[in-house]
Amino acid sequence: MSLVSKFATVGGATLVSRVFGFVREMMMASALGVGPVADAFNLAFRFPNLFRRLFAEGAFNAAFIPLFSRALEENGEDSARRFASEVYSTLFAVLAVFTVVAWIFMPFLVQTIIAPGLAYCVDEEAGREALSCAARFDLTVTLSRIMFPYLACMSLMAMVSGILNAFRRFFAAAAAPTVLNFVLIGVIAYAIQTGYDKSATAFLMSWGVLVAGILQLLIVVVAMRMAGFSVRLGMPRWTQNLKRLLILAGPAALIGGITQINLFVGQAIASFKPGAVSILQYADRPYQLPLGMVGVAIGVVLLPELSRALKAGRLKEAQHTQNRSLEFALFLTVPAAVALFIIPEPIIRVIYERGEFDASSTPLVASVLGLYALGLPAFVIMKVFQPGYFARENTRSPMIATLISAIANILLSLALFPLMAEQGIAVATTIAGWLNAGLLFWGLYRKDLWEIDRQLMKRAALVVLCSALMGLSLVAMMWELGDWLNPADPITAQIAAIGILVVVAMGVYFALALATGAADRRLVLAVLQRRRAKR
Known part of the structure; x- marks a missing residue:
C-alpha cells in the first residue's frame, strides 16, 4: 500500500468521523445555543480531551510506537507482547488512581x-439563560x-491503537471515534x-460521552x-522498557497535545466572558474537519513509516517520505484555509443557525x-515535522519548541482577550x-535531518498560487450569488x-493544480488507471 493510499485510508475514516461530528x-448548537450551559459542557469535555491528547494520543503515538516497533522487528512478537502488557498494566493502574483523585x-x-473565570463571575452576567x-x-x-472516566477509556484505546498502527492496521483506530x-x-x-x-440535555450528553468511550475501547480491543x-x-x-517509554513520553505528551493545549488555554481564559467558550x-468544529482528515492521517501513518526506514538505515527513503508528506499536507490544507477565511459566515449560518x-x-x-483558518496549515504540517524527531527517539527538541509556542499563546491570549475577546484568543x-511549526522545521533543517528537494519547493509555490487564484474565484462567486x-x-x-x-472552487483549484504541476499528474493518472482496471 502506497503512502498516499495509507493517508487516504486513515483520512477517509477520520473524514467520516468529522462529518458526523458536524x-x-x-x-x-440547536439544543444548547451559546450561553452558560453550553459553556459548562464544553469546559467539562475539554478537560478529559486535553489529558487524552497529552498522556494518551500524543505520548503513545510518539513514544510507544517506535519502542513497540523495535521490539517487534528485533525480538519478535513475544517480546512485543511482554512490553505491551507491561505498559498496559501500568497505564491501567495510573489511570484508576488519577480518576479517583480528579x-x-x-x-x-x-x-x-x-474555568478560572467562574471565580470572578457575578450574577448580573449570567446572561439570557438566568443561570446563577x-x-x-x-x-x-x-x-x-461524569465525563472524566472518558479519559481512561481513551488512554487505553490510544495504546491499543498504537499496536494496531504498528501492525499497519489503521482503519479500526481511525473509525472508532465516530462512535x-x-x-x-x-x-x-x-x-x-x-x-x-x-441543563438536563447537558447531563444526558455527559453520560453519552462516557458510554461512547467504553464502546470505542471495545472496538479497538476486538480489532x-x-x-x-x-x-x-x-x-x-x-x-527498563517502561523507564525508556516514560522518558520519551513525558516530552512527547506535551508536544503531541499542543493543539489541545492552545484550545484549553483559550477556553480557560474565555471563561471570563459568558458565551465565549x-x-x-x-x-x-469546521476548522477540525480538514485538520483531522489530513493531520491525523499524516501523524498516524508517517511515524511508523519513518521509524522503519530509519531503523533499516534507508535515509534517502526517509527524506523522500518526509518531503512527500509535507507536499501532501500543503496541497490539501492551503486551499482549505483560504476557503474558510473567505466564506466563514455562510458556512456557520447554514451549519448552526437554528x-x-x-x-x-x-x-x-x-x-x-x-x-482559526489562517493557522490550519501550521497545525497540519506540525504533524509532518514531529515524526522526524520522534522516529529518532528525540523528544527534547520538539518539547522546547512546544513550550515556547505554548508560552507565546498564553501571553498573547491574555494580552488580546481584553481587546478582542474570543477573536483575540483565535x-x-x-x-x-x-x-511552533517554524521552530520544528528549523530544528530539523539545521541538523541536516530534513533536506528540502526541488520538487517540494516547486509544488509548494504552485499550491500557494493555485489557492490564491481559487480564493479570487470564491470572492467573485460570492458577489454573483449574493442574493442566495x-x-x-x-x-x-x-x-x-x-x-x-x-x-x-474545488474544480478551479484542482484544474489549476493539474495544469501547473502543483499536483503529481503521473500519480493522478495511475490512480485513475487502477480504478478502470478494477472495473
Whole structure:
C-alpha cells in the first residue's frame, strides 16, 4: 500500500468521523445555543480531551510506537507482547488512581484550571439563560466528574491503537471515534424530542460521552484480537522498557497535545466572558474537519513509516517520505484555509443557525473561524515535522519548541482577550501554531535531518498560487450569488449557494493544480488507471 493510499485510508475514516461530528455540533448548537450551559459542557469535555491528547494520543503515538516497533522487528512478537502488557498494566493502574483523585478534587480543578473565570463571575452576567454563578460552577463540576472516566477509556484505546498502527492496521483506530458522534447525536435527538431543558440535555450528553468511550475501547480491543495480538493485565512492574517509554513520553505528551493545549488555554481564559467558550468550540468544529482528515492521517501513518526506514538505515527513503508528506499536507490544507477565511459566515449560518443558536451568534462564531483558518496549515504540517524527531527517539527538541509556542499563546491570549475577546484568543492560537511549526522545521533543517528537494519547493509555490487564484474565484462567486446567501433567504437556497461555491472552487483549484504541476499528474493518472482496471 502506497503512502498516499495509507493517508487516504486513515483520512477517509477520520473524514467520516468529522462529518458526523458536524452533525453532532449542529444539533448541540440547536439544543444548547451559546450561553452558560453550553459553556459548562464544553469546559467539562475539554478537560478529559486535553489529558487524552497529552498522556494518551500524543505520548503513545510518539513514544510507544517506535519502542513497540523495535521490539517487534528485533525480538519478535513475544517480546512485543511482554512490553505491551507491561505498559498496559501500568497505564491501567495510573489511570484508576488519577480518576479517583480528579473526582475528589474536581471543584478545585474547575476553579483554578478548567474555568478560572467562574471565580470572578457575578450574577448580573449570567446572561439570557438566568443561570446563577453558583449554578454554573456546580454544573461544570458535575459534568466534569461524569465525563472524566472518558479519559481512561481513551488512554487505553490510544495504546491499543498504537499496536494496531504498528501492525499497519489503521482503519479500526481511525473509525472508532465516530462512535462518540453516533451516541451524542442519538442522545441530543432524544433530548430535543422529549423537550428536556438545557441543563438536563447537558447531563444526558455527559453520560453519552462516557458510554461512547467504553464502546470505542471495545472496538479497538476486538480489532487487536482479530489481528492475532493480545495483552495481559497484571501487577505493574518497573522495567527498563517502561523507564525508556516514560522518558520519551513525558516530552512527547506535551508536544503531541499542543493543539489541545492552545484550545484549553483559550477556553480557560474565555471563561471570563459568558458565551465565549461556546463561540470558540463552535468555530473549532469546521476548522477540525480538514485538520483531522489530513493531520491525523499524516501523524498516524508517517511515524511508523519513518521509524522503519530509519531503523533499516534507508535515509534517502526517509527524506523522500518526509518531503512527500509535507507536499501532501500543503496541497490539501492551503486551499482549505483560504476557503474558510473567505466564506466563514455562510458556512456557520447554514451549519448552526437554528433553534437556540440565533442570528446574533453567527458573526461572532464566523469571525473566530476565519482567524482559526489562517493557522490550519501550521497545525497540519506540525504533524509532518514531529515524526522526524520522534522516529529518532528525540523528544527534547520538539518539547522546547512546544513550550515556547505554548508560552507565546498564553501571553498573547491574555494580552488580546481584553481587546478582542474570543477573536483575540483565535489570533493567539494561530500565531502560536505558526511559531511552533517554524521552530520544528528549523530544528530539523539545521541538523541536516530534513533536506528540502526541488520538487517540494516547486509544488509548494504552485499550491500557494493555485489557492490564491481559487480564493479570487470564491470572492467573485460570492458577489454573483449574493442574493442566495442572504440570511433572509430559505435555508435550501443558502445550502445550494454554498454547494456551488465549494464545487466550483474545488474544480478551479484542482484544474489549476493539474495544469501547473502543483499536483503529481503521473500519480493522478495511475490512480485513475487502477480504478478502470478494477472495473
